[in-house]
Amino acid sequence: MFKNIGIIGAGAMGSAIAEVFAYNEFNVVLKDVNMDFATRGLKHIEKIVDDYNSYYERLPEREVSRIERMGLKLSLEQKEKINNYFSHKIDKNDLEKRIKITDKYEDLSKCDLVIEAAFEKQEIKNGIFKEISGYLSDDAIMATNTSSLSVTEMASYYKNPKKVILMHFFNPPYTLPLVEIAPSTQGSDDAAKQAYDLLKGMKNHRNNMQPVMTRDKTGFIVNRILLQVINEAIKVYDENIATKEDIDTAMKYGAGFPMGPFELADYVGLDIVYDVLKTFKDVYGDRFNLSETLTNLIRAGYMGRKSGRGFYDYTK
């Protein structure tokens, strides 16, 4: 039943979510506050596709040398088979044809599902839910990709709160398949179930998408647990127990984390980490106390990878 998907906010997440829907052959309308930001989102999508294609271009050669390093000699025919097996490519033109960028709400009016992925500020999100009310059909589902804010409060600004849900994707959604889904307090389980079923039929670049059901409680499942780890890592660093490099190494090699907590915080964006921790502190109290180390990085404009500097320096 879903055909046209709208995304509000063409930043790191919004544009990557748009790519996942276009990859699954949905029509996508990607909206930002102006055309420059929307175009930047489209450029991000182009980069995602280029990186995917160049990875798969190199993969057969890597696979052949991996096998030959084990002492096996492959025939030309076998190499050809490996080549064909790994010949995944995304047709960039075809994918881009399914994505329309815009700075106007009216272009979202034919969407069956709209996912808001703007800044992590409750007032901004509430404002978007209020403004879009005038443009969507009564049947459309209105979702938010918030990491920590109240879906229920956003729903109270929307004309049909029953249709408001959480659809929380993880970064980057083209490789991480998890999506947390929750109805707002006023919402119907039916809208959440529709989103669940939709995602169950979708895939990203590596896996089938994996939705899980949760409730509209601050931080939901993953971030409530993960942000505690990041915050505790900053405290361990502040107490001079170890360098940030050694803390990252310890968590990767001792706890099986794919990225260390500082690498992850830089990847997510320190502004997002900061905003989410502030929300958690308001709701859960002192166990989410903010370190001045993080506050100072924000004051300095060091937002992580996206700004070239965060806990680590990416400019070198």
Ligand SMILES: NC(=O)c1ccc[n+]([C@@H]2O[C@H](COP(=O)([O-])OP(=O)(O)OC[C@H]3O[C@@H](n4cnc5c(N)ncnc54)[C@H](O)[C@@H]3O)[C@@H](O)[C@H]2O)c1
């Ligand atoms: N970065 C992550 O790892 C991550 C992971 C999961 C969820 N999220 C959530 O996704 C949302 C977006 O995060 P991001 O990292 O993509 O942020 P971002 O700063 O990269 O992008 C936000 C985009 O929203 C646009 N925007 C702001 N107000 C708008 C409005 N009124 N209408 C349309 N567009 C508007 C901005 O111009 C910007 O392009 C946040 O709620 C965040 O908590 C982020």
